[in-house]
Amino acid sequence: MTPFSQLQVFNVMHAAPNARLEHSVQLADGLSAAVWSNRDDARDYQAPSHHTLSCYISDGTGTFRRQRPSDKGAPDKLCIMPAGSESNWVVNGSIRLAHLYISEEQFALGCIRLLDREPREMQLREATFVDDREQAQRFRQLIGMAWDEPGERLLASSLAHAIVDHAVLSQAGLRQGLRLKGGLAPSVRRQLAEYIEAHLDQPLSLGELALRCNLSEYHFARMFRASFGLPPHQYLLARRLQRACQMLRHGQQPLLQIALHCGFASASHFSNRFRQAFAATPGEYRAAWRG
The missing domain is CATH 2.60.120.10 (Jelly Rolls)
Incomplete structure (x- = not known):
């Protein structure tokens, strides 16, 4: 915040x-x-x-x-x-x-x-x-x-x-007259975003993502930020939390199942990250929508 x-x-x-x-x-x-x-x-x-x-x-x-x-x-x-x-x-x-x-x-x-x-x-x-x-x-x-x-x-x-x-x-x-330098090629960026969405339930590492782009971790992190507007770990967390919010709003799954489906190691890890982002627990978020 x-x-x-x-x-x-x-x-x-x-x-x-x-x-x-x-x-x-x-x-x-x-x-x-x-x-x-x-x-x-x-x-x-x-x-x-x-x-x-x-x-x-x-x-x-x-x-x-x-x-x-x-x-x-x-x-x-x-x-x-x-x-x-x-x-x-x-x-x-x-x-x-x-x-x-x-x-x-x-x-x-x-x-x-x-x-x-x-x-x-x-x-x-x-x-x-x-x-x-x-x-x-x-x-x-x-x-x-x-x-x-x-x-x-x-x-x-x-x-x-x-x-x-x-x-x-x-x-x-x-933006008018902008000439982009650095960053990932548009096709690579799109494929990477799709790969991340399809594998949010898995422990994606910087090394794994860099390897998919045939880049060193250092250069990948710089080029990712140029193309996505924020570092890889922040982007991953944002997408995982967004998916969790959708599941909490529209589903009945237990919190542990949601946590694992969104790539969090445990229910407590999920709850801690969720509370840091939303100043509320996943259970409170679900209750607010049901209410």
Whole structure:
């Protein structure tokens, strides 16, 4: 989980004299959310290291980007502030809005899983005051959940993932003029991802994966990170946990069976890793969905 102290957009808002943080939560897999109210302010975001999706909940009709004073916000308007971008905002009057903060690693996983593209060749397109009724409804559902209650927080994580998936599918595009250097060939990357998915129940090692690509472990690790956006062990863990979540939501298998099917050595190992990622046990996750 990314600490709020490392989220630049969150910290810029927190420093605003008239802004009030109503609620915030660290969700699973590099996602965090916050609800803010603000009035009569000006905020500048300078090249954050994370992506931010925002949805105006109420008011905001006097809010605009400094470079576009005639384009004003409104309830249910969506904004996308990609990592590395700069934006300058003026708030005239009042506004209440929700933020969803997304790590680069989570965006990378979405590019691989949903688009079958290398994360480094993709970018989240900046957008201001987008109309997307479905996405706005997801945001309203998200902020309506009781984030302090463990079961509700788990469901909020799943809803946040749905918001991110929608953004990746609808707002991610190819970087213009990019010439990729290094990394795995697209066909090798695709075959490797398919191999990993088919063998998540097995103790995959760095050496085994490197051998499949005819590379030394050192060069394989570097090229894997270039192509997948995160190190091999983090990618493997993310995919194993994602499969476990699907099995917990949709199946009745015992936890030990799920653990082994997802490549964890034991139920306790599975539970420890799951708790580190989701701040809840697998049993609590299953109970939240059944509830």
